[in-house]
Amino acid sequence: MDTPVLEMRQVAKRFGAFQALANVDLKVGRGERVIVCGPSGSGKSTLIRCIVGLEQHEHGTILFDGAPIDLRSRTSPIRSGQIGMVFQQFNLFPHLTVLQNCTIAPIKVRGSTRAEAERKARDLLARVGIEDQADKFPGQLSGGQQQRVAIARALCMQPRALLFDEPTSALDPEMVQEVLNVMVSLARDGMTMICVTHEMGFAREVADRIVFMDRGEIVEVAPPAAFFAAPKNERTRAFLSRIL
Amino acid sequence: MTYEFYFGDIWKARWLLLDGTLTTLRLSALCMVLSLALAVPAAVARIAGPGWLRGTIYAYVEYVRNTPFLVQIFLVYFGLGMAGIRLNPNGAALIAMTANGAAYTIEIVRAGIVGVDRGQWEAGRVLGLSPVQIYSSIVLPQALKIIYWPLASQFILIMLASSAVSVIATTELSSITYDISTQTFRAFEAYLVTTGIYFALSVAFSAVFSLIFWALFMRRRPA
Numbered sequence: 427m428d429t430p431v432l433e434m435r436q437v438a439k440r441f442g443a444f445q446a447l448a449n450v451d452l453k454v455g456r457g458e459r460v461i462v463c464g465p466s467g468s469g470k471s472t473l474i475r476c477i478v479g480l481e482q483h484e485h486g487t488i489l490f491d492g493a494p495i496d497l498r499s500r501t502s503p504i505r506s507g508q509i510g511m512v513f514q515q516f517n518l519f520p521h522l523t524v525l526q527n528c529t530i531a532p533i534k535v536r537g538s539t540r541a542e543a544e545r546k547a548r549d550l551l552a553r554v555g556i557e558d559q560a561d562k563f564p565g566q567l568s569g570g571q572q573q574r575v576a577i578a579r580a581l582c583m584q585p586r587a588l589l590f591d592e593p594t595s596a597l598d599p600e601m602v603q604e605v606l607n608v609m610v611s612l613a614r615d616g617m618t619m620i621c622v623t624h625e626m627g628f629a630r631e632v633a634d635r636i637v638f639m640d641r642g643e644i645v646e647v648a649p650p651a652a653f654f655a656a657p658k659n660e661r662t663r664a665f666l667s668r669i670l
Numbered sequence: 671m672t673y674e675f676y677f678g679d680i681w682k683a684r685w686l687l688l689d690g691t692l693t694t695l696r697l698s699a700l701c702m703v704l705s706l707a708l709a710v711p712a713a714v715a716r717i718a719g720p721g722w723l724r725g726t727i728y729a730y731v732e733y734v735r736n737t738p739f740l741v742q743i744f745l746v747y748f749g750l751g752m753a754g755i756r757l758n759p760n761g762a763a764l765i766a767m768t769a770n771g772a773a774y775t776i777e778i779v780r781a782g783i784v785g786v787d788r789g790q791w792e793a794g795r796v797l798g799l800s801p802v803q804i805y806s807s808i809v810l811p812q813a814l815k816i817i818y819w820p821l822a823s824q825f826i827l828i829m830l831a832s833s834a835v836s837v838i839a840t841t842e843l844s845s846i847t848y849d850i851s852t853q854t855f856r857a858f859e860a861y862l863v864t865t866g867i868y869f870a871l872s873v874a875f876s877a878v879f880s881l882i883f884w885a886l887f888m889r890r891r892p893a
Contacts, residue, residue: 509796517787517792519808519812580796580797
């Protein structure tokens with residue numbers, strides 16, 4: 427196997443007495459789509475928040491392209507925008523237009539010219555199907571549109587990997603599909619993705635591997651067919667019987 | 671017995687009153703700008719700075735908020751004198767007003783920063799923006815909108831409280847009014863007119879703040 431784009435080695439994290447991550451090992455190869463699922467409080471979100479440095483893990487190493495991520499370094503993959511993230515609550519900047527949301531980081535972090543950043547942003551907004559909303563403010567869009575803007579905003583930094591933290595959990599049911607469609611098309615185009623989600627249909631469709639977490643541990647990792655048809659672990663079976 | 675109003679002497683002093691009004695206007699406006707300019711970095715430091723700096727700012731804000739403005743004015747005025755800094759009373763007044771106004775403004779700005787959703791900070795971080803960029807482009811613009819009206823009302827209080835600096839013989843509106851009242855023995859008329867002037871200044875500041883709000887936050891946002 428090539429050097430994984432992302433690799434976690436024995437990563438551990440606690441919140442007080444609560445063990446959020448317990449010695450997690452995970453490798454994600456180039457172009458691989460990994461879906462992370464598990465019950466609430468199982469550490470799924472903490473896992474991807476540790477990768478992008480929004481949580482500090484106390485133990486273990488996280489590597490990007492084989493090199494440990496050093497958040498203090500200006501060239502770290504986070505500070506140069508090489509690992510994108512999409513949040514459950516979108517976290518768009520409400521005081522900026524859709525277009526400005528997409529261009530702020532390329533201009534300020536990458537040093538793109540405004541014209542170049544806007545051209546690229548309009549392309550990506552078209553790709554997620556909302557090019558005609560570019561000059562509106564986030565508050566004027568539906569939840570599904572906002573989440574698609576958030577995906578376009580992340581893509582504008584041309585990330586090598588894109589992480590999703592329950593991207594459809596805050597959406598009204600009728601808007602879930604439009605966001606999933608965008609994610610499916612990203613997956614088809616070979617984007618390296620780690621996605622925390624409860625959308626098992628989506629997982630079945632795009633995942634190379636499904637990671638099941640419980641109590642901070644990775645309990646089971648399997649391709650979707652095996653994961654759904656013949657889960658090995660008792661906890662996985664219990665979880666699947668509750669959600670399917 | 672009925673009191674007979676007589677405004678003739680006040681009218682003769684109208685240019686003095688205008689001068690005082692302009693001085694009050696200038697002192698207040700300068701104080702507002704300086705207070706905000708000092709309070710924004712101080713509020714950021716109060717939240718994100720090193721421990722000693724957070725503690726210092728906290729202590730300073732508590733000193734200002736728990737002592738009378740009048741006493742602060744004397745402390746600044748005589749303190750500057752003892753330190754060998756010769757300032758005219760208006761200069762000392764501006765320093766005292768700003769020292770006071772900045773402290774209250776720090777607390778307001780801090781509340782605004784804390785009021786911005788944490789996810790905004792996180793989104794900036796994962797896009798690679800630096801802390802300075804996140805504050806200046808994302809957090810502070812939103813905080814400013816949250817605190818705009820509390821800040822505006824604080825600034826009008828600054829203008830009204832500026833009357834207290836008349837105790838150090840400044841040449842702002844209240845000092846001038848006091849002089850006129852003692853010279854004409856028409857104290858009631860003098861303070862009645864000055865009441866009207868302060869009221870008009872308050873209304874004018876409110877109008878300006880509304881305009882600024884519109885220019886900053888409403889112009890580009892369709893309904």
